[in-house]
Amino acid sequence: MGALMMHVWLAAALGVSLCTAAPVSGGLQVFVTTHVSVQRGHTTTLPCWLNPPQSAEGLEVRWFRPDHFESPIMFYREERFQDSSQQASYMGRVSFGLKDAASGGLTAGDLSLRLQNATIEDAGDYTCYVSSDLSDQGYDRASVSLTVTEMGTSPLLSAEWKEDHMVNMSCESEGWYPEPSLRWSDQKQVLTPESLKYSKDSSGLLFVHSWLLVSSSTEVSCTVGISNKEPKEARVRLENHPQPESGSSAAGWVAFALLLIAMLVLLGVLYYKKREKKDKSGNVHTDENHALLPKEVLSTASKFYVNVTLDKNPTNQYLRIKNGILRDAQCDFPDGEKVTCLTAIKGTPGFSSGQHYWEVSLGKKDPIVGSQNVLVGRSYKCNCHPSGCFSKYI
Ligand SMILES: *[C@@H]1O[C@H](CO)[C@@H](O)[C@H](O)[C@H]1NC(C)=O
Numbered sequence: 001m002g003a004l005m006m007h008v009w010l011a012a013a014l015g016v017s018l019c020t021a022a023p024v025s026g027g028l029q030v031f032v033t034t035h036v037s038v039q040r041g042h043t044t045t046l047p048c049w050l051n052p053p054q055s056a057e058g059l060e061v062r063w064f065r066p067d068h069f070e071s072p073i074m075f076y077r078e079e080r081f082q083d084s085s086q087q088a089s090y091m092g093r094v095s096f097g098l099k100d101a102a103s104g105g106l107t108a109g110d111l112s113l114r115l116q117n118a119t120i121e122d123a124g125d126y127t128c129y130v131s132s133d134l135s136d137q138g139y140d141r142a143s144v145s146l147t148v149t150e151m152g153t154s155p156l157l158s159a160e161w162k163e164d165h166m167v168n169m170s171c172e173s174e175g176w177y178p179e180p181s182l183r184w185s186d187q188k189q190v191l192t193p194e195s196l197k198y199s200k201d202s203s204g205l206l207f208v209h210s211w212l213l214v215s216s217s218t219e220v221s222c223t224v225g226i227s228n229k230e231p232k233e234a235r236v237r238l239e240n241h242p243q244p245e246s247g248s249s250a251a252g253w254v255a256f257a258l259l260l261i262a263m264l265v266l267l268g269v270l271y272y273k274k275r276e277k278k279d280k281s282g283n284v285h286t287d288e289n290h291a292l293l294p295k296e297v298l299s300t301a302s303k304f305y306v307n308v309t310l311d312k313n314p315t316n317q318y319l320r321i322k323n324g325i326l327r328d329a330q331c332d333f334p335d336g337e338k339v340t341c342l343t344a345i346k347g348t349p350g351f352s353s354g355q356h357y358w359e360v361s362l363g364k365k366d367p368i369v370g371s372q373n374v375l376v377g378r379s380y381k382c383n384c385h386p387s388g389c390f391s392k393y394i
């Protein structure tokens, strides 16, 4: 007996999680799918139907948001849509839809709402309401909750070397809805961040930033995602404290995850300096299309070839573009002769992991001499965002 009761109770609970219905004996009864999820900008259908089926053509059908019965998002009555009271933000985006492929539509009692171009503001509850002028049919209603999702960018990892072989790892990602979860891990376990912060941009999408301290020589992964969607991950293997080749002081940032190509800038700086010397000693001509690397290196490197396009209008006070050529601006560089991401320029595409090879033309007439004209293998990696730019050799 107890087991049977349990069964009935469970069945009832399961039923409730899928459909809800307010039974009015002999009257109209609507059923809905209680939860619907749609990606921002896409079209979805909020299913609502009469059971037992009957034509809804002669009925009043009203879809409204909570507390907006009088200004519905869709209102159908006397066999036509009543647009005068319709909420403006839904105008042109709503119509009757089909709850499934086999549905016979309105004449078979399908009251589903088809919603186009879902926006973040569309997220929330919707009531499907139907009523009849016939007193024995009455009215009924049920609610559908709509989740609107948006996938954000791949996480961007950056690292700052601290004392005692510790590294401050930061992870950030933007453009999510609703609030994404962010998870850190190393090869073995889940790591707890020191800080996890969310903020909203002007279009209502969420930005997440988190940091933690890890020991160097570990592999760290940051995963950002929303439920029921494939999460996005960035992973980096930290090595011991990097030594800059220029021999300058080591304090500073290293960043992975590149939108920026500071390597270009290093070349730019070298180029600029060499050019000054070179001007006196004559010109060395290099064909711009000529491969810069020795053949054997090139054959390996070219597997990772990417065609990077530089930002045509860098908003960087330390750089300028003249006649299509990137130059240092004539000014004092706060970081001195060192090349840092202060003098970086954005390129497209960006990458956050893997190996990539691109070539930098140093101009037709004044290439840097000899073997110094190409940097191979190691690259500059940096990370710029509104709060500043950080860089280091790795
Ligand atoms: C949906 O959005 C697209 C692109 O923003 C637009 O061209 C189209 O007209 C919109 N459709 C509706 C029904 O609002």
Ligand SMILES: *[C@@H]1O[C@H](CO)[C@@H](O)[C@H](O)[C@H]1NC(C)=O
Pocket (backbone or CB within 6 Å): 160, 168, 169, 170, 211
């Ligand atoms: C780690 O870096 C973040 C910026 O990403 C910064 O806000 C935080 O204070 C740093 N923590 C330490 C201990 O340096």
